[in-house]
Amino acid sequence: MTIRLSNIHLSLDEEEATLPEKTAQVLKVLPEHIQECKIVKKSLDARRKNRIHFVYAIELSLPPEEGKKVIQEAPAGLQIEEVLGQPIPAPVIIKRKPACRPVILGTGPAGLFAALKLCQSGLPPLILERGKEVPERVKDVERFWSDGTLDPESNVQFGEGGAGTFSDGKLFTRLHDPRVSTILNIFSRFGAPAEILYLQKPHIGTDRLRRVIMAMRHYLEEQGAEFNFQTKMTGLKIIRDHLQGIVVNDQKEIAASLLLLAPGNSARDTFQMLFQAGVAMEGKPLAIGLRVEHPQRLIDRIQYGPSAGHPRLPPAEYQLTFRSSRGRAVYSFCMCPGGAVIAASSENQGLVTNGMSLFQRNSPLANSALVVSVGLDDFGGKEPLAGLEFQRRWERKAFLAGGGTFWAPAQGLLDFLQGRDPSSLRKTSFKPGLTPARLEECLPAFVVESLREALPHFNRKMPGFSSAEAMLIGVETCTSAPLRILRGEDFQSLSVRGLYPIGEGSGYAGGIISSALDGRKGAEAYLKTLGVSRV
Numbered sequence: 001m002t003i004r005l006s007n008i009h010l011s012l013d014e015e016e017a018t019l020p021e022k023t024a025q026v027l028k029v030l031p032e033h034i035q036e037c038k039i040v041k042k043s044l045d046a047r048r049k050n051r052i053h054f055v056y057a058i059e060l061s062l063p064p065e066e067g068k069k070v071i072q073e074a075p076a077g078l079q080i081e082e083v084l085g086q087p088i089p090a091p092v093i094i095k096r097k098p099a100c101r102p103v104i105l106g107t108g109p110a111g112l113f114a115a116l117k118l119c120q121s122g123l124p125p126l127i128l129e130r131g132k133e134v135p136e137r138v139k140d141v142e143r144f145w146s147d148g149t150l151d152p153e154s155n156v157q158f159g160e161g162g163a164g165t166f167s168d169g170k171l172f173t174r175l176h177d178p179r180v181s182t183i184l185n186i187f188s189r190f191g192a193p194a195e196i197l198y199l200q201k202p203h204i205g206t207d208r209l210r211r212v213i214m215a216m217r218h219y220l221e222e223q224g225a226e227f228n229f230q231t232k233m234t235g236l237k238i239i240r241d242h243l244q245g246i247v248v249n250d251q252k253e254i255a256a257s258l259l260l261l262a263p264g265n266s267a268r269d270t271f272q273m274l275f276q277a278g279v280a281m282e283g284k285p286l287a288i289g290l291r292v293e294h295p296q297r298l299i300d301r302i303q304y305g306p307s308a309g310h311p312r313l314p315p316a317e318y319q320l321t322f323r324s325s326r327g328r329a330v331y332s333f334c335m336c337p338g339g340a341v342i343a344a345s346s347e348n349q350g351l352v353t354n355g356m357s358l359f360q361r362n363s364p365l366a367n368s369a370l371v372v373s374v375g376l377d378d379f380g381g382k383e384p385l386a387g388l389e390f391q392r393r394w395e396r397k398a399f400l401a402g403g404g405t406f407w408a409p410a411q412g413l414l415d416f417l418q419g420r421d422p423s424s425l426r427k428t429s430f431k432p433g434l435t436p437a438r439l440e441e442c443l444p445a446f447v448v449e450s451l452r453e454a455l456p457h458f459n460r461k462m463p464g465f466s467s468a469e470a471m472l473i474g475v476e477t478c479t480s481a482p483l484r485i486l487r488g489e490d491f492q493s494l495s496v497r498g499l500y501p502i503g504e505g506s507g508y509a510g511g512i513i514s515s516a517l518d519g520r521k522g523a524e525a526y527l528k529t530l531g532v533s534r535v
Contacts, residue, residue: 001067004040006057006079012312019058026078027070035061043200044314049305052313057198059083092121095531100255101126102526103246105233106262108162109512110503110519112213113183114260115220117523121532124224125260128248130232130267131159133217134210141166145431148406150348153230157266157346157478160229161213164512166344168336168357169204171196173513183516190215193359201317205359233270236277236496243498257498260522262515263505265481266346268388280486280495281384284507287333287480288394289371289447290439291341291353291473292413293428296366298469299337302462315361318368318462322454328372328446330454333479335368337361340429341473343406350395351402351409353430353476365429369476370458372450387482398442398475402435409437413470416440417455426471434473442474481507491525500526 008023010016019039024031041057062070067082074080102118102125104111111127118125130153131137137159140151152158156166171187173180184197187204191212196202204212217227228248235247246254263270275281296315300308303316315337322330339357346352355367379386401409408430411422422436440448459466484507486494493499502508502522509515 001064002036002059002061002083003067003070004057004059004081004083006041007077008056008058010054010056012052012054012307012310019056020060023058023060026075029062029066029070033062033066035063039198041198041200042195046303046316049307052304052307092532094122094527098123098258098530100257102258102260103128103254103256104260104262105246106162106264106503106505107160107213107217107227108262108264108503108505109164109516110262110505110509110522111162111260112216112220112519113186113516114262114502114519114523115225116186116216117520117527119220119223119225121523121527123527124220124226126254127220127225127227128231128233128246129160129227129229131155131229133229134160134165134214137165138210144345144406145343148432150345150406152346152348153232155346156342156344156354157264160217161210162264162515163266163344163354163478165210165213166206166342166354166356167209167512168334168339168355169206169209169359170334170511171202171204171513172200173511173517175514175517177517179517179520180513183513183520187212190219203357203359203361205361206356208359234273236274236279236499238277238496241495241497243496258500258526259498260500260502260519260526261485261506262503262519265505266352266478267505268347268392271388271483272385274485275385278495279493279499281483282486283376283379283382283384283387284480284482284484285373285375286387286391286482287329287331287371287373288391288443288475288477289330289369289451290443291355291367291476292370293341293365293367293430293471293473294465295469296338296364298464298467299366302464315366320370320458320461322457324372324450324453326446326450328450330370330372330450333369333371333476335366337366338363339367340365341367341408343408343431344478345395345406347392347395349399349404350392351398351406351475352395352478353408353473354478363429365427367429369479370451370454370472371476371479372447374444374447378444378446384483391477391482394442394444394475395477401437401439401442401474405432407433407435408473409439409442410434410471410473411437411439412468413455413466413472414468416472417452417466426469428471428473430473437474439472439474480510481505483507490529491522
């Protein structure tokens with residue numbers, strides 16, 4: 001029988017290969033009776049810096065009688081339960097075939113996982129993507145980082161894989177949905193490392209994620225899905241509140257009664273087109289701020305204390321939160337240990353930053369966004385697109401402050417905190433480069449005020465965080481979509497039947513896994529309209 005044990009500890013000096021032997025000692029069984037040992041969860045407990053250790057949950061296969069005895073006589077402190085086999089799913093049966101081929105807009109996580117679900121159900125979709133395939137997209141982005149030449153249709157935001165293709169590739173969510181396990185297994189199936197299935201905070205890195213995304217595309221094509229790259233949706237054909245077609249590149253019309261809409265959160269021209277077409281939407285609160293960059297060794301020392309530098313410890317992470325005196329949430333976002341701050345613009349004359357790292361997280365620098373909550377009343381207007389224009393306003397100010405060449409404005413953290421003119425800038429990962437600037441000129445006054453109030457608190461929580469080694473780079477504006485495309489419980493637009501807004505860009509997710517989950521749920525909702533017996 002198979003049992004699951006939780007709360008197994010290993011010190012930094014105990015090798016993972018000793019888990020079966022150590023578990024056998026704890027359970028008082030012979031090591032040779034353990035037929036299989038699989039890690040199902042692994043986390044790092046660094047709360048006590050002099051006793052940092054790893055915590056595991058594992059599954060063991062034991063002879064039936066011995067397994068029952070272990071469950072009955074579980075040692076104190078251990079959680080032990082039997083693992084039951086999963087039932088074999090029934091075959092999918094579609095009762096009503098759709099008149100038109102389903103269409104998906106966007107190849108980010110929401111679009112790809114919706115496509116996988118449709119292919120699994122025998123309905124390979126047509127998938128439209130305004131940007132380019134990964135290899136060509138990477139060339140365009142690297143040219144942008146090298147000399148500031150921006151391609152508005154092929155950049156960090158637009159192209160195969162969505163914005164996540166240039167990110168830390170975090171595969172972590174707080175959502176408790178059984179589909180999350182399925183999604184992680186799919187990532188693993190297409191080339192993600194097996195550890196994503198059990199790490200508490202798994203990540204894949206931009207380098208591995210690109211290969212996984214391309215492997216997914218090749219599989220979907222084998223299943224009959226069709227990808228059209230450099231194909232931008234520029235219009236909708238709507239008759240009596242029902243979707244009838246899609247216009248692409250201002251020329252071609254594609255017949256469609258179903259569109260799973262998965263735009264990126266920076267697809268502003270798409271949002272404007274949808275608004276003009278009468279698609280129901282509303283403004284959504286967001287957060288903006290700056291990227292902070294530290295030497296990774298400093299963050300390791302703060303978080304790990306005397307254990308910093310131990311070969312088994314990963315680059316240290318952090319998560320910081322604060323509530324300002326005016327009620328604003330201030331928090332770290334998208335922390336990238338061993339990573340880089342990147343230029344993530346998709347519009348000319350607008351500067352946007354983000355964070356990225358490789359799977360190994362082996363850069364000597366760590367970075368994170370430090371952002372402040374922005375409410376609807378801060379946008380300067382009540383219309384659904386007001387948040388979009390709010391983002392643009394500060395991106396343009398940052399572009400000008402950086403010199404108008406996609407060099408980012410930057411300032412030492414202590415200079416920013418004390419309102420001083422920027423002094424010399426420290427080593428950075430940002431390309432093409434940095435320009436000394438007063439960052440208070442690139443942000444709303446309430447954001448500057450909230451950050452200056454929060455930074456001393458962050459330094460108390462992590463002594464050394466606010467130091468001469470820390471540098472701020474502006475601006476971070478695209479933490480989430482600035483609006484929500486309204487949908488009902490059936491996932492369909494409230495104003496256009498057949499239109500299914502899904503994912504982060506539509507306002508319903510925040511990150512790779514939650515977007516993938518929302519895309520899969522959107523496809524399931526569509527399949528239910530066809531009378532599918534199992535989704």
